[in-house]
Amino acid sequence: MRKNPIFQRETLGAAVLQVRSGRSTSRTTLARALGISPSTTGLYVDQLIADKYLNESGLNQGPMGRPRRILTTQADAGWFAGVEFNAQRIQAVGVDFSGGLKMSVELILPAEVLADQVIKSILSCVARLAATMEGPLLSVGLGVPGLVDAQAGVGLSYAFIPDWQQVPVVEKIGSTLNVPVILQNNLRAIALAERWFGRGHELNDYVILGPRSGFGIAMVQEGRLIEGARHAAGEVGRWPWQPSEGAESSQELHHALSAPATWRRLAGLGPRAKLPEDLRAGLAEVAGKEGAEWDAVCTDFARVVGCLQLILDTGVFILHGPLTVLGERFCHAITETACVQMPALRGTGLKVVPSTLGDNAGALGAASLAMEAWSPA
Amino acid sequence: MRKNPIFQRETLGAAVLQVRSGRSTSRTTLARALGISPSTTGLYVDQLIADKYLNESGLNQGPMGRPRRILTTQADAGWFAGVEFNAQRIQAVGVDFSGGLKMSVELILPAEVLADQVIKSILSCVARLAATMEGPLLSVGLGVPGLVDAQAGVGLSYAFIPDWQQVPVVEKIGSTLNVPVILQNNLRAIALAERWFGRGHELNDYVILGPRSGFGIAMVQEGRLIEGARHAAGEVGRWPWQPSEGAESSQELHHALSAPATWRRLAGLGPRAKLPEDLRAGLAEVAGKEGAEWDAVCTDFARVVGCLQLILDTGVFILHGPLTVLGERFCHAITETACVQMPALRGTGLKVVPSTLGDNAGALGAASLAMEAWSPA
DNA sequence: TGGGGTTTTTTCGCATTCGAATAAAAAGAC
DNA sequence: GTCTTTTTATTCGAATGCGAAAAAACCCCA
Numbered sequence A, B: 001m002r003k004n005p006i007f008q009r010e011t012l013g014a015a016v017l018q019v020r021s022g023r024s025t026s027r028t029t030l031a032r033a034l035g036i037s038p039s040t041t042g043l044y045v046d047q048l049i050a051d052k053y054l055n056e057s058g059l060n061q062g063p064m065g066r067p068r069r070i071l072t073t074q075a076d077a078g079w080f081a082g083v084e085f086n087a088q089r090i091q092a093v094g095v096d097f098s099g100g101l102k103m104s105v106e107l108i109l110p111a112e113v114l115a116d117q118v119i120k121s122i123l124s125c126v127a128r129l130a131a132t133m134e135g136p137l138l139s140v141g142l143g144v145p146g147l148v149d150a151q152a153g154v155g156l157s158y159a160f161i162p163d164w165q166q167v168p169v170v171e172k173i174g175s176t177l178n179v180p181v182i183l184q185n186n187l188r189a190i191a192l193a194e195r196w197f198g199r200g201h202e203l204n205d206y207v208i209l210g211p212r213s214g215f216g217i218a219m220v221q222e223g224r225l226i227e228g229a230r231h232a233a234g235e236v237g238r239w240p241w242q243p244s245e246g247a248e249s250s251q252e253l254h255h256a257l258s259a260p261a262t263w264r265r266l267a268g269l270g271p272r273a274k275l276p277e278d279l280r281a282g283l284a285e286v287a288g289k290e291g292a293e294w295d296a297v298c299t300d301f302a303r304v305v306g307c308l309q310l311i312l313d314t315g316v317f318i319l320h321g322p323l324t325v326l327g328e329r330f331c332h333a334i335t336e337t338a339c340v341q342m343p344a345l346r347g348t349g350l351k352v353v354p355s356t357l358g359d360n361a362g363a364l365g366a367a368s369l370a371m372e373a374w375s376p377a
Numbered sequence C: 001t002g003g004g005g006t007t008t009t010t011t012c013g014c015a016t017t018c019g020a021a022t023a024a025a026a027a028g029a030c
Numbered sequence D: 001g002t003c004t005t006t007t008t009a010t011t012c013g014a015a016t017g018c019g020a021a022a023a024a025a026c027c028c029c030a
Helices: A009-021 A027-034 A038-050 A115-132 A169-177 A186-197 A253-257 A259-266 A279-286 A292-312 A322-341 A361-373 B009-021 B027-034 B038-050 B115-132 B169-177 B186-197 B253-257 B259-266 B279-286 B292-312 B322-341 B361-373
Strands: A054-060 A068-073 A079-085 A089-096 A101-108 A137-144 A147-149 A154-157 A165-167 A181-185 A206-211 A215-221 A316-319 A351-354 B054-060 B068-073 B079-085 B089-096 B101-108 B137-144 B147-149 B154-157 B165-167 B181-185 B206-211 B215-221 B316-319 B351-354
Touching: A009 A027, A009 A038, A009 A068, A009 A361, A027 A038, A027 A068, A038 A054, A079 A115, A079 A186, A079 A361, A089 A115, A089 A361, A101 A115, A101 A361, A115 A137, A115 A169, A137 A169, A137 A186, A137 A361, A147 A181, A154 A169, A169 A181, A181 A186, A181 A361, A186 A206, A186 A215, A186 A361, A206 A292, A215 A253, A215 A292, A253 A259, A253 A292, A259 A279, A259 A292, A259 A322, A279 A322, A292 A316, A292 A322, A292 B292, A316 A322, A322 A351, B009 B027, B009 B038, B009 B068, B009 B361, B027 B038, B027 B068, B038 B054, B079 B115, B079 B186, B079 B361, B089 B115, B089 B361, B101 B115, B101 B361, B115 B137, B115 B169, B137 B169, B137 B186, B137 B361, B147 B181, B154 B169, B169 B181, B181 B186, B181 B361, B186 B206, B186 B215, B186 B361, B206 B292, B215 B253, B215 B292, B253 B259, B253 B292, B259 B279, B259 B292, B259 B322, B279 B322, B292 B316, B292 B322, B316 B322, B322 B351
Parallel strands: A079 A137, A137 A181, A206 A316, A316 A351, B079 B137, B137 B181, B206 B316, B316 B351
Antiparallel strands: A054 A068, A079 A089, A089 A101, A147 A154, A154 A165, A206 A215, B054 B068, B079 B089, B089 B101, B147 B154, B154 B165, B206 B215
16 A cells, blocks of 8 residues: 555545445445546545545445445544524534434524524534534535525525625634535525435436425536526526416516415415414315315416426426425326426426425535535545 | 656647637646646647647736746647538538638528438538638537437437437548537537637626527526436427417417517517518518517517526526527617516626627537537547 | 356556746846 | 846656556356
């Protein structure tokens, strides 16, 4: 072996990612995935094993030939924090080095919370995780609502926290915790969660549908998030929109298709009807409905999805947020309606599916950010 | 100097691209752009100069310090062919090694042409170019209509040439010419043309609007073309659409906004009105119009552009095709109307501009493909 | 039980690439 | 003019990463 080889941090990080994701389980497959030679890969793996980031866990016999020496990540090598918030609450998760979800924390924010308070609360959430998680904290991912400059590490704006303007989040959090902090818009973080914890496993192209208080989407093309020149890609909610039922005055899409609006429409209530305590529960009640309201809502969703499919050609749309309680039936209805209404969609493999991740998808996505950004010291 | 260094072809190619585009003009800037060390860059440049691909053309004195030794591409090192076609005609251009347009050729195809005939005609166009261009042909780029699998080098389908199905174009052309052949959808090729020959110079994010016989778009995000999982991204023309004037039955977008449809609407004629011999001339006549028809057309375009801006957040939309004769005024009207009708667009930097490239944009784009793909033997 | 076949892993020499220092080239200060 | 400052280019030793070949590990089949 070489005496004191100095390795490229990025390559070490990429190797760990490959192993953690399960895409590469042996030195040879890892070499192919990373695009470096088998000999070099061997050295890198040796180093990572020596540093207790990876270990060998048995053999994997292929149909023939020498069996692969299975590489796995060492779960106790440290942990990642993933934090997501909006104006109501903070959600945080602790994930071990193998990518296993170990702990989950929620914190309700007071009404009319301000930016500084949010930052403090985030730190206290991470501290709560740290009390239980074993090993050192390796990095923190943050899913931030509103406009985010991921590269600069700055939260640009968010409608529901008035002074959330140009907040240097990475600096504020990072200087306290002394670990790398990675920022991303929370919906785009969810897209990463889907890749690590959900259905996006084998997918390189998909769209996250995020109808919540508004309606945003996150797009993944060839494995990369689409951010937009000004970090504002995916603002479908602001499309002009005329709901398919009744020729009301035209408005913006989120007035018709946000989670609350969808509930009101499905429940047959007016646009000012009071929301139930628990929106998910309310939605669950109307999930089995049929009739004109149901059809109208499906038609509207189908129109959005169809239009997106025609532009982006991604094929898979993953529904997130409260509306997932409407279940497969809802998603299936959208897919069907879209193909009926827009013949051009036939044969495009269009498919809408509900996410299998729960309410903490955003936090999981943030943890994914942390994992993807980490590389050994 | 080292005796016989073996260089990476890709890196050599990337270096030439940098120099040709004018983004890197000296060894040091080139080193930064390529992400390799200055010393290695020096060796690469020496090699490229020795092989007559680059040369040094004088000095460039910065505000201080040793002046840069300006690197330029050797125009006569060879040439690239760019070919684009549709069911009506083939356009081909010859571009020298410095990216200068040297020659242009057009060939009208007979009605109801078949795939084999097209391939033959493409070869004859290239032969015509070869007769005049100096130096060896280095590679050929092809802008193909319809669905294209760029990686596989196969034309998948095209509505207006019946037997254009699964045509292994790269194989057919490449085996005859014995140079690399690169395929791409013709509208996406135009996006590259814009980068090399037009307004896309400094842009990393933009959208090409291509209203012709249909309505397609090509998208560039962070310098990369968006292809879609099934090579079908950008099919905006198949959006369901209700033109803003008159509540006609709803139809698809290209029925309202293709180049012919736009002319008919601007000229105040019905959807079956006979087209003029020369559509561009016809459009030029109505370019100065005002009134309800003009406003309606602008509103429709504004709706499309606005929706696209909200999803993609690219900022710049470049109008291509016959409608460019409507000029700045048309584009400006679209921009204005969009911002008025969709308040969310304020501050997004939305801008629609007509392309400065002419009718051979597609062929130029194909030549760009050829240039981008080339690397020394 | 031993040999051929197949795939993974490691060994080992070589050379491409890097880093740091050095040289080169010019502007501006004095 | 000479010296400092600044930026670019080159030199040169060191070492990271590669390729080819060897070794290892396992299957199958006589």
